[in-house]
Amino acid sequence: MGTGEFCVVCGATDRELVAGMCAPCAADRTVLVFARRQGTVTVCPHCGAREMRGHWERAGASRLLTAEDLAPFLEFHPEVGLRRTRWEEVAATANQRELVGRFHVVFRGVPRDVEVPLTVRVVSRSCPDCSRKSGRYYTAIIQLRGVADDRGEKAPALRARLDRIWAELVREARPDWRKAVSWREELPEGWDCYFTETLPARSIAKLAKQRYGVAIKESASLFGRKNGQEVYRVTFCLRFPRPEVPPNPAADGSD
Numbered sequence: 001m002g003t004g005e006f007c008v009v010c011g012a013t014d015r016e017l018v019a020g021m022c023a024p025c026a027a028d029r030t031v032l033v034f035a036r037r038q039g040t041v042t043v044c045p046h047c048g049a050r051e052m053r054g055h056w057e058r059a060g061a062s063r064l065l066t067a068e069d070l071a072p073f074l075e076f077h078p079e080v081g082l083r084r085t086r087w088e089e090v091a092a093t094a095n096q097r098e099l100v101g102r103f104h105v106v107f108r109g110v111p112r113d114v115e116v117p118l119t120v121r122v123v124s125r126s127c128p129d130c131s132r133k134s135g136r137y138y139t140a141i142i143q144l145r146g147v148a149d150d151r152g153e154k155a156p157a158l159r160a161r162l163d164r165i166w167a168e169l170v171r172e173a174r175p176d177w178r179k180a181v182s183w184r185e186e187l188p189e190g191w192d193c194y195f196t197e198t199l200p201a202r203s204i205a206k207l208a209k210q211r212y213g214v215a216i217k218e219s220a221s222l223f224g225r226k227n228g229q230e231v232y233r234v235t236f237c238l239r240f241p242r243p244e245v246p247p248n249p250a251a252d253g254s255d
């Protein structure tokens with residue numbers, strides 16, 4: 001470092017500079033800890049297992065969110081050393097947690113405390129082990145949900161609305177489709193409808209698409225092997241937007 005060099009931000013001359021900046025100034029201008037805006041954690045309500053990319057692990061874990069659940073949503077600057085982590089829950093609804101992570105880090109020898117907000121959606125779904133243990137067999141699930149970013153609709157109202165939609169779909173479904181419905185689970189974010197066969201589930205999902213114009217999001221996870229063939233369970237996620245509320249002239253107090 002030649003003489004007369006100084007930090008372009010604070011003017012300090014007695015510090016080591018990287019790209020013209022001293023370490024404290026660089027720390028102030030760098031994203032040291034970054035959290036994805038929103039994360040989802042899927043928990044089995046029976047055993048506490050978590051679903052990670054189609055696989056279930058950590059059976060027996062706490063059903064409360066832990067640092068282990070939240071770590072995947074974080075990124076640290078490559079030059080950051082993490083010294084301490086503390087999570088605090090600041091707000092919670094049935095299926096959503098608002099958290100603040102507090103991190104004590106060191107960046108180029110400079111200690112810093114960083115706060116990062118994170119919103120986590122908590123989805124509860126029976127893991128394959130618990131489903132098997134309870135003797136319930138299924139090959140497909142139809143998930144009835146609201147629109148992901150609709151925060152205005154309360155959970156009980158959402159479930160009641162989705163329940164009415166389901167009743168209409170079942171009424172219109174062919175009897176052999178109906179027969180494949182095994183059971184339903186009520187969740188904070190809607191309903192999971194379990195099927196003993198996949199084709200009827202797909203047919204009912206298509207019926208919902210025709211009637212309500214909703215998109216079908218289909219995903220499959222490996223369930224096991226049968227006669228040397230891989231067996232998949234298929235999930236059809238259907239998100240039903242709230243119907244437009246007609247304007248109420250009586251409620252309009254302005255001119």
Ligand SMILES: [Zn+2]
Nearest residue numbers: 007010022025
């Ligand atoms: Zn500086």
Ligand SMILES: [Zn+2]
Nearest residue numbers: 044047127130
């Ligand atoms: Zn389980």
